[in-house]
Amino acid sequence: MAAHIPKFLYGTAWKEERTAALTELALRSGFRAIDTANQRRHYFEAGVGEGLAAAYRAGVCTRDDLFLQTKFTYRRGQDHRLPYDPNASLSTQVAQSLASSLEHLGTDHVESFVLHGPASPYDWTVADAEVWQAMQKERDGGRARLIGASNISLQQLEQMKSTQTELPAFVQNRCFASVGWDREVRKFCRERNIIYQGFSLLTANAEVLHHPFVRELAARINATVAQIIFAFARAVGMLPLTGTSNAEHMQQDLASVELALPSDAVRAIESLVG
Numbered sequence: 001m002a003a004h005i006p007k008f009l010y011g012t013a014w015k016e017e018r019t020a021a022l023t024e025l026a027l028r029s030g031f032r033a034i035d036t037a038n039q040r041r042h043y044f045e046a047g048v049g050e051g052l053a054a055a056y057r058a059g060v061c062t063r064d065d066l067f068l069q070t071k072f073t074y075r076r077g078q079d080h081r082l083p084y085d086p087n088a089s090l091s092t093q094v095a096q097s098l099a100s101s102l103e104h105l106g107t108d109h110v111e112s113f114v115l116h117g118p119a120s121p122y123d124w125t126v127a128d129a130e131v132w133q134a135m136q137k138e139r140d141g142g143r144a145r146l147i148g149a150s151n152i153s154l155q156q157l158e159q160m161k162s163t164q165t166e167l168p169a170f171v172q173n174r175c176f177a178s179v180g181w182d183r184e185v186r187k188f189c190r191e192r193n194i195i196y197q198g199f200s201l202l203t204a205n206a207e208v209l210h211h212p213f214v215r216e217l218a219a220r221i222n223a224t225v226a227q228i229i230f231a232f233a234r235a236v237g238m239l240p241l242t243g244t245s246n247a248e249h250m251q252q253d254l255a256s257v258e259l260a261l262p263s264d265a266v267r268a269i270e271s272l273v274g
Helices: 016-029 045-057 090-105 126-140 154-162 183-191 212-220 225-235 247-258 263-271
Strands: 009-011 033-035 067-072 110-115 144-150 170-174 195-199 238-242
Touching (some): 016 033, 016 045, 016 247, 067 090, 090 110, 090 126, 110 126, 110 170, 126 144, 212 225, 212 263, 225 238, 225 247, 225 263
Parallel strands (some): 009 033, 033 067, 067 110, 110 144, 144 170, 170 195, 195 238
């Protein structure tokens, strides 16, 4: 069964002891897609599960309403709190990581299971091929609806393509205006019907948030600067992610779904580099 693709993702990284409360708040605010990872170094996935359970108990939403996305993270991206046996094969680590995620999240499947970055910053390696095959096995076994990759370069995607490897359903990258909002990777994705998820759209682009054009546009159409950036992201084909911990900003960010920017404004923002 294919997953319903959301319009906005709520990211749960770097929230620590606030993770459960903020996950529940995001759901109460209207988010229905949650992004997490089984990487205790930057995420508290069990806390996400606590927030989900609280929202279910309160009748805010049901599991069927949600798009849940988690990730497999290599050993180098973890701290000492590992979700798998580091001495096991990579394929076993993938299976153990996802099994742990499902337990954390109180579910028997996730909508999206993402490789949290290839093993090398440059190439698609033999290790990645093994992990990707294991992720496909989890997907085919019904424990994930779709599989994706994050923090991945155009070169790595081209290498996947050249070896006739199944391409990801999602690519999730940190998106910098200074390098064209990841234009070349977005183009690769668009041409192959891969959904591009953009994160750090605000935190990686402070110079754009303070740019006179963006500020004047926000004032002119009575929107927040963040709403402008999220509306821009959708206009160029991104599925945006926000990790705000502010209840008002959650509401504002969600409202950006209804905001349509003029095409000349979209082109102008895409060309901003500072």
